[in-house]
Amino acid sequence: MISIFTVYSDICKKSVPAHWQIRRFKDIITLSRSGIWGDEEKGDANDIVCYRVADFDYSNLCLKFDNITYRNVLPEQANEKLLSEGDLLLEKSGGGEKMPVGRVVLVNSPQRAVCSNFIQALSVNKKQSARFVLYLFHSIYSNRINTLFFNQTTGIQNLKTAHYLAQEIFLPPYSEQEAIATYLDKECEKIGRKIELLERKADAYSRLRRSLINRTVTRGLDPNVSLKPSGLRWIPYIPTHWEISRVRNFFEYRNEKVSETDFGPLSVTKNGVIPQMENVAKSLAEGDTRKKVCKNDFVANSRSDRKGSCGTSPLDGSVSLIYIVLEPKNIFPNFVNYYFRSNDWVEEFYRNGKGIVADLWTTNYVTMRNIEIAVPPMEEQKEIAAYLDEKCAKIDTILEKINTEVERLKELKRSLINEVVTGQRAIDTESRS
Template sequence: MISIFTVYSDICKISAPAHWQIRRFKDIITSSRSGIWGDEEKGDANDIVCYRVADFDYSNLCLKFDNITYRNVLPEQANEKLLSKGDLLLEKSGGGEKMPVGRVVLVNSPLRAVCSNFIQALSVNKKQSARFVLYLFHSIYSNRINTLFFNQTTGIQNLKTAHYLAQEIFLPPYSEQEAIAAYLDKECEKIGRKIELLERKADAYSRLRRSLINRAVTCGLDPNKTFKTSKSSICTEIPSHWQEKRIKDIFTEKSIKGYPNEPMLCATQSKGVIPQSLYENRVVTAVSGLENMKLVDVGNFVISLRSFQGGIEYAYYRGIISAAYTILELDTNNSRDYFRHFFKSLSLIKLMKKCVTGIRDGQNINYTTLKYEHIPIPPTDEQKEIAAYLDEKCAKIDAILEKINTEVERLKELKRSLINEVVTGQRVIETESRS
């Protein structure tokens, strides 16, 4: 059989030590079994822990246990699906554009458990190191070689598991596998600690940013102001000279269609409303029904299906967007820049969470309810002053966050490269078998 791990195999053939062997994944796996979802938890003896892809702590290549799911599975079904500590869990269905299907983590708990039907459980031969094989899977995934084995006929990515596991790999002797895994455990932990510290720092700056915005748009900037009781559910009191109006009184809902030649937009929580072509280098594919999409002008605000998570998005470009979204136009007596900040404030997001409809929590924002909510309105000049203040403060914080995120990405790439070089034999480490 000719392996189609073209990039990976070519690297290994050049760099792998001569004593490494060519094997296939399926030759070193003693058990490959699909997961089971079972029934809703019933509180009886058949309830069992069921790990989901949401439980993957992929940064550490293991499971996390902060939100364990229990499912009801009959013993005769559960017994053949039970997991053991040291098994590997292969994500075979799901994935997405940013995180394609095919991630693998280690079962790091002795709990009696099964995995969901979106996961394939793998038991590695005792003559091989499960942790080395785990790092090997990580190397293959980080090189996106797993994408060669997709079968995507719907919105869900499916990994052709049998085909994937039939591919050739290069393996050192067991003792060398264990030494490599121990080396990577140590080095990846060092990198992981640095990343964790930077992410904590970034989180602190992000919280500061949110706090600055929220205080400015609910209390203003003058420390000597007096307050009055608010009738808004956003805050209990507001500056005495501020007004309060319903959202519908200062925003007009737009629903203009019939502009199929305008660029397609997407609403993002990090960048506002921008062309799809600018979002994560996304390739825009042909879409039918463009006549029915809504027109968005620069300066409009867009309520997406997930606005309850990150506020209402500001449109930086003209184009068309899904008809499921609500498009709002601010009247000329108020500042767009002020509301660009206001609609990202914690108080506004908290309010939006109360205006949710749908079978699943957070499925849709009900603008019919939201538009009757009162919000605090500073005088126009003060709106502009607050917007300028927040633009300056947020720009400084954003610059710091960009530096932190750049360093985090550098460390993640360092970790990825390290794993890749060691498990493919490009970087040789000292082991007992080599010393």
């Protein structure tokens, strides 16, 4: 049996203290059971809390309880699936390229509950520290060792749980496990508090940015400008000299099919239009299966999900056929870039759509072209765009610095956990045991 730790590196194996023992995950797990999804909530005695992967607070390696799901499970089914506080929940199905399947969190509530069928519940032997094992799982996941145990035949990643839990690991004595877990609890909490403060700061700057854009593109730069009722539900009042007209009067609809060979593929995100990643582009079909985009065209995702996935393209290229591509005619492209990404417009765009659920919600151009918008004269559009370029650039610089520091702290946390649970970094276990 090949040890998981041989995949890390040779230095990892050399650094493991001599008194640590080689065990297998399944040898230290007293109970492993799959989850159950049950039936819809019925309001009777069989309704029970059912934790989902969406309830994983992975940054803190525990569960969050802000959107708990109840399912109806018969007692004879629920009893053998019940969770205990201190159990570990292993994500065995789901995941994606950026966040692959295999995350593990601790059950941090005594509440009577089960978990969904996308999760494997693990009870750790009382002779081992569940918190240490949790950190060990985190180390393995952060180094993407879990990806060696995938079985992916569809878009869903499935973890080969039995194979994964059969792997060998290195374990220190129980007292040392507890000391290590206590140390990591304390140090990770310190790092977590710093990250939380930075993320709050970033959120405040992001809200300021959105507010600045929204107010400027709907009121202009003069705080004392005279206003008039607009008759528009999404902008009740506008400067008296602004023009109200339908979207179609400011754009030409571009609907030319092209090949990605001639026009490189673009991605439309909430941050604007950017070149598509190479590994994604290679998966696209050949032939004229894309829609042409020219520099300064405005591109919007017709499947509007309130994320504001749109923007003025900085270059020529192509997008999926589901996107709306507009060529500005009587409107300044950079003004459009801010205007159609403002909160009020995004909500208006969404309100005009149709669909069953949010993910299938669509606002097509036939509808969009008739939405009325309020637009200032061309020179004022340019002034507004220049002003927002300057202000947003300053905010973006601040956000970049904050995000860089957050990533540095996350990497520090990842490295700390990895080094301690693999024995690469010794800690004073005597004073903590």
